[in-house]
Amino acid sequence: MSLDFTVAIPTYNGASRLPAILDRLKTQVQVDQIAWEIIIVDNNSKDDTAKVVQEYQANWPEAFPLKYYFEAEQGAAFARVRAVQEAQAELIGFIDDDNLPAPDWVSAAYSFGQEHPKAGAYGGQIHGDYEVAPPENFRRIQSFLAIRERGSKPHLYDPENLSLPPAAAVVVRKSVWYNHVPSRPKLSGKVRGSMVQGDDYEPLLYMYRAGWEIWYNPAMHTHHQIPHWRLERDYLMSLVRGSSLCICDLRMINAKSWQKPIVFTKILLGSTRRTLLHVLKYRGKIKTDLIAACEMEFFLGSLLSPFYFLNKTLKSKTTALRDP
Known part of the structure; x- marks a missing residue:
């Protein structure tokens, strides 16, 4: 059955994080006229991720099914490819398992896609929800943690200068992905032993090259859960290094x-x-x-x-x- 919208959640060892996002999605508003689904792509987790999903499936509303898929090839890019393959809707909204959507996120995401048919992809506002206060002047580097607060007006991103929405909360068109994004990504995302990133930008650049627009939709709000250890020096330096080593690949x-x-x-x-x-x-x-x-x-x-x-x-x- 063809649906209107798919929420895709790639996860690795997400057993402790999934309940919060699934509870948020279960209570979405203004979705009565939207046929949608949620798919979890378990990217080779070693914890109880599968068990947590099964427990939720046992009491999940039939109106919007909750599905589970296992992707053994490590890397967020491969989990996203699997999600695109399994999604039953043309519009696919990716949300990381530590990014909590506002009550109307699905509605706002679906409406924008209907209103902007030339948008191959679009992202919204991502706010930081910090366990501890970030360091002084953190706004200068907050984009490395996928924070996006670009104002209240919709506008086009600038892919020529690698200005793009992060995969933490981005919507893509399945047909555009299938027609223009290579079946095997060059950049796999963070995996054990490597923090080199760029995997979330890679498919969007292929879409842009094919003539599709990449938009910012301020009506889509999510809150990125940032634990204290992600603000520590070693982690931030490693994250920034991984975000920069991919610059030439992307360009x-x-x-x-x-x-x-x-x-x-x-x-x-x-x-x-x-x-x-x-x-x-x-x-x-x-x-x-x-x-x-x-x-x-x-x-x-x-x-x-x-x-x-x-x-x-x-x-x-x-x-x-x-x-x-």
């Missing part, structure tokens, strides 16, 4: 062959300039100022991203030659 998606050397050079020169200016501005404070240190980590990671891209490309070609 190459929409670059033509003749443009790639130019993109490569521009990233090197631009990142070098930003790094030097940052050093001059903060000097010795970088060691003691967490926000300045994170910004420096981003500039350095961006500077290294072309070499990370080259190394990946060479490894891929070597593997192809070895295993034809």
Whole structure:
């Protein structure tokens, strides 16, 4: 049966987090005229994620089914691919398992898709719900934790400059994904031993390249649950590093062959300039100022991203030659 809307929740070891988001989804308002479903994609969890979903399914409203799927290949990107395959609706709203939707999130997401038929994807407002107070000047780096508060008016994102909604709460059109996004992602997302990201931007850039619009919808509100350890220095530095090492990979998606050397050079020169200016501005404070240190980590990671891209490309070609 074809539906109007699918809520897709990729999760890894989400047994303790899923109850809060499922309780929020169970009480959505203004959905009487919307045929929708919820699908959980368990990305190879080692905890009781499956058991928690089964317990909810036992008493779940029939009006909007709750479904469970297991995806063994590790990485959020692969969980999203599986969700697209299983979704029964054209509009698919991804929500991370630690991102709690407002009571009217489904309604606001579905309505915007109907009103903007050229939108291949769109995200809303994501507010931080912090266990402890974030450090001073945290707004300068809050986007690394998927916080998006871009005002009260809908507007287009700027994919040319990698300005895009995060996958923590984004809606995509299934047909657009199927027609334009490669079946196997290049960037898998955070997995054990690697924090390199960009996996949430990759499919959106393919959609944009095909001519689809990427929008910001301020009527969609979610609240990102941020525990204290995600504000600690080691985690933030690792997160920022992973967000910057993918810069060259992402910029190459929409670059033509003749443009790639130019993109490569521009990233090197631009990142070098930003790094030097940052050093001059903060000097010795970088060691003691967490926000300045994170910004420096981003500039350095961006500077290294072309070499990370080259190394990946060479490894891929070597593997192809070895295993034809």
